[in-house]
Amino acid sequence: MAAPNLKNIIGRKKDAGSLMISFVEQYKSDISILDETGNWLAGKPPDDAWGFRVGVFCDEKISGWVTGNEKAVFVAEFLSFLLKKENDKKNLGTEVLHLYKEINLIFNFSEKLARSIEASSIAQITLEESMRVIRSNNGVVILWDEDSKHLNVIASQGNSFFGEEKVNDQREILLKIALHGQSDIISDTSSLAEAGLVSPDINSVIYAALKVNQRVMGAVILGSHEPGQYVAADLKLLITLALQSSSTIETALLYEKNLREVNEREEAMRLVYEVTGKFVPYEFIGALGHRVITDVRLGDQVEKIVTVLFSDIRDYTTISEQLTPEENFNFVSSFNERMGPIIRKNQGFINQYLGDAIMAIFPGNATHALTAAIEMQKAVQTLNENRSLLNKTPIKIGVGIHTGPLIMGITGDHERLDATTISDTVNIASRLENLTKHYKGNIILSEASLENITDPENFHCRHLGLVKLKGKENPLSIYECFSGTENPELQKKIATLPIFKRGMTGYLNKSFEEAYDEFHQVLQIHPEDLTTRLFVDNIKHFINQGVPENWTGVNEMHNK
Amino acid sequence: MNQKLLIVDDESHIRMLIEQTLEELEENGVDFFTAENGEQALEIIKKENPQLVFLDVMMPKMNGMEVCRRVKKELNMDDVFIVLLTAKGQELDRKKGQEVGADIYMTKPFDPESLLQKAKEVLGIPAS
Numbered sequence: 001m002a003a004p005n006l007k008n009i010i011g012r013k014k015d016a017g018s019l020m021i022s023f024v025e026q027y028k029s030d031i032s033i034l035d036e037t038g039n040w041l042a043g044k045p046p047d048d049a050w051g052f053r054v055g056v057f058c059d060e061k062i063s064g065w066v067t068g069n070e071k072a073v074f075v076a077e078f079l080s081f082l083l084k085k086e087n088d089k090k091n092l093g094t095e096v097l098h099l100y101k102e103i104n105l106i107f108n109f110s111e112k113l114a115r116s117i118e119a120s121s122i123a124q125i126t127l128e129e130s131m132r133v134i135r136s137n138n139g140v141v142i143l144w145d146e147d148s149k150h151l152n153v154i155a156s157q158g159n160s161f162f163g164e165e166k167v168n169d170q171r172e173i174l175l176k177i178a179l180h181g182q183s184d185i186i187s188d189t190s191s192l193a194e195a196g197l198v199s200p201d202i203n204s205v206i207y208a209a210l211k212v213n214q215r216v217m218g219a220v221i222l223g224s225h226e227p228g229q230y231v232a233a234d235l236k237l238l239i240t241l242a243l244q245s246s247s248t249i250e251t252a253l254l255y256e257k258n259l260r261e262v263n264e265r266e267e268a269m270r271l272v273y274e275v276t277g278k279f280v281p282y283e284f285i286g287a288l289g290h291r292v293i294t295d296v297r298l299g300d301q302v303e304k305i306v307t308v309l310f311s312d313i314r315d316y317t318t319i320s321e322q323l324t325p326e327e328n329f330n331f332v333s334s335f336n337e338r339m340g341p342i343i344r345k346n347q348g349f350i351n352q353y354l355g356d357a358i359m360a361i362f363p364g365n366a367t368h369a370l371t372a373a374i375e376m377q378k379a380v381q382t383l384n385e386n387r388s389l390l391n392k393t394p395i396k397i398g399v400g401i402h403t404g405p406l407i408m409g410i411t412g413d414h415e416r417l418d419a420t421t422i423s424d425t426v427n428i429a430s431r432l433e434n435l436t437k438h439y440k441g442n443i444i445l446s447e448a449s450l451e452n453i454t455d456p457e458n459f460h461c462r463h464l465g466l467v468k469l470k471g472k473e474n475p476l477s478i479y480e481c482f483s484g485t486e487n488p489e490l491q492k493k494i495a496t497l498p499i500f501k502r503g504m505t506g507y508l509n510k511s512f513e514e515a516y517d518e519f520h521q522v523l524q525i526h527p528e529d530l531t532t533r534l535f536v537d538n539i540k541h542f543i544n545q546g547v548p549e550n551w552t553g554v555n556e557m558h559n560k
Numbered sequence: 561m562n563q564k565l566l567i568v569d570d571e572s573h574i575r576m577l578i579e580q581t582l583e584e585l586e587e588n589g590v591d592f593f594t595a596e597n598g599e600q601a602l603e604i605i606k607k608e609n610p611q612l613v614f615l616d617v618m619m620p621k622m623n624g625m626e627v628c629r630r631v632k633k634e635l636n637m638d639d640v641f642i643v644l645l646t647a648k649g650q651e652l653d654r655k656k657g658q659e660v661g662a663d664i665y666m667t668k669p670f671d672p673e674s675l676l677q678k679a680k681e682v683l684g685i686p687a688s
Binding site: 093094096097100101103104107108 | 577580671
């Protein structure tokens with residue numbers, strides 16, 4: 001801004017200058033005050049005859065003249081003094097304004113920083129602000145990652161600065177400057193350009209270290225095409241901005257690190273939770289009224305009406321004899337891998353895998369269990385097709401289904417828990433599965449299950465009479481479901497169903513001749529129906545040996 | 561006739577700062593006046609009729625709000641553009657400022673650039 005001049009001082013009312021003028025004019029002295037080009041400013045009109053012409057100085061430059069008598073000297077000195085004072089005041093004012101602008105800048109910068117908690121956006125804000133106030137169009141912020149021992153370019157503007165690979169390659173140069181904790185201006189950028197850290201058209205570089213408690217985190221580096229672009233004031237400014245953003249970046253990095261760790265822990269927990277569901281089904285935990293396995297306690301129990309399904313591979317012992325232990329393991333595993341999904345698809349869950357046997361629980365109604373059993377049979381048929389291609393013997397499964405109350409609970413001791421089911425329902429389902437051997441059927445279900453089925457007309461079942469399981473008091477009414485069999489067997493069983501029914505009615509009424517006729521008819525149509533053959537044999541036995549007095553149609557099982 | 565500008569603040573460094581910020585206006589023929597308190601401010605306003613007044617709110621004896629109210633509501637001096645200056649965090653005063661008829665409101669620390677631009681705008685001096 002223009003230096004204060006004589007005209008201003010004289011013009012200002014009440015100031016010393018104008019007081020001086022009034023004094024001079026009052027005294028009617030021969031004094032004239034002129035500006036630097038000789039124009040008359042105040043006092044008497046100048047007279048060339050006057051003896052004195054003295055210069056008024058400011059900063060060693062002429063600012064005006066005083067002409068007149070010997071008093072002119074004094075007046076000129078006084079005016080010089082006033083001018084100097086005015087100049088000092090102006091300079092101070094300029095400096096204070098400059099500081100004030102800095103304060104304002106720092107204030108605004110703080111506000112901007114406070115809006116972000118991410119290290120990369122804080123660095124971006126810092127870079128933008130630095131480039132705005134220190135007028136550059138190229139800059140980078142680099143950060144040192146302690147964990148990976150890697151220098152990261154976390155913000156960048158313009159395209160004259162290095163890429164990240166270069167940064168890590170040429171670390172030594174950076175270590176000597178910014179990463180050493182210094183801040184400075186570089187006027188000779190040739191070594192940086194040679195190392196490929198800046199493009200050759202960058203002729204000035206200014207940098208400030210990002211430090212927290214003497215620990216160097218990184219640096220803010222700006223570049224310009226103009227040589228000698230940056231001055232000491234710029235450096236001061238950059239250092240101030242760097243200082244402010246350092247602690248903010250540090251906090252953001254810590255926050256990010258914490259967040260990462262929390263996420264990792266949560267992920268680990270989630271994985272553990274997922275795995276526990278594979279060992280103790282979620283449905284089991286849920287039935288006990290808990291959301292997670294960690295809420296489970298010794299003694300937790302619940303009683304529910306469920307349908308239990310037992311399945312077993314027929315003659316597994318024989319098959320396993322021909323396999324090595326590893327082959328056995330793989331065989332059972334691949335078998336289970338087919339059956340598991342079928343159970344779950346039908347809204348059941350596997351309570352236990354016991355070797356070649358599967359125990360599944362269906363909390364809904366028995367329809368699901370029966371559907372699952374049929375699908376399992378069909379899956380075995382597909383499996384057998386594959387096996388025959390490999391010249392392996394086909395396998396058969398038996399399935400037993402019963403519906404009744406079941407207690408699910410957590411037993412064991414406090415250091416070793418076990419998810420257990422206790423009930424007769426399980427025993428019965430298991431025994432029913434066993435009966436498939438005897439009755440030559442594939443799927444045997446109890447009357448309780450049949451009654452529990454919502455749409456019995458969709459399934460092909462035939463009544464197999466009553467059975468008294470060993471050790472049990474009450475006889476059980478059982479049924480065979482043959483919906484899972486293949487043609488031609490399926491068609492034949494469907495066709496002979498009414499005849500079989502009549503035969504069974506007769507049998508249970510002890511009308512053995514009639515029963516025999518009916519069953520015989522069945523065998524005419526379907527000679528391979530081994531179940532019917534069984535009843536025919538029973539009838540023959542009764543006819544030959546007589547039937548016990550109190551026989552109520554119940555088949556007594558003497559084996560389990 | 562020259563345009564006139566009044567700076568009112570009890571803190572001398574603020575007066576100096578505003579003067580310094582608006583320095584170039586002096587070269588555009590604007591006369592600067594300063595006042596340390598509300599009473600002085602009113603006297604100068606009545607006498608000199610400045611076009612633009614920077615008025616600090618927090619002052620002893622008579623505060624800026626009161627000065628503004630008197631100038632705008634009692635004396636009805638509509639052609640005096642009043643800028644109220646207040647510390648950050650006291651922005652609730654903004655509503656009160658509207659009530660007493662202040663033209664605009666600025667917070668301290670003020671941005672010197674904005675202050676200069678606003679002054680030029682009010683006084684009809686083209687931006688550089």
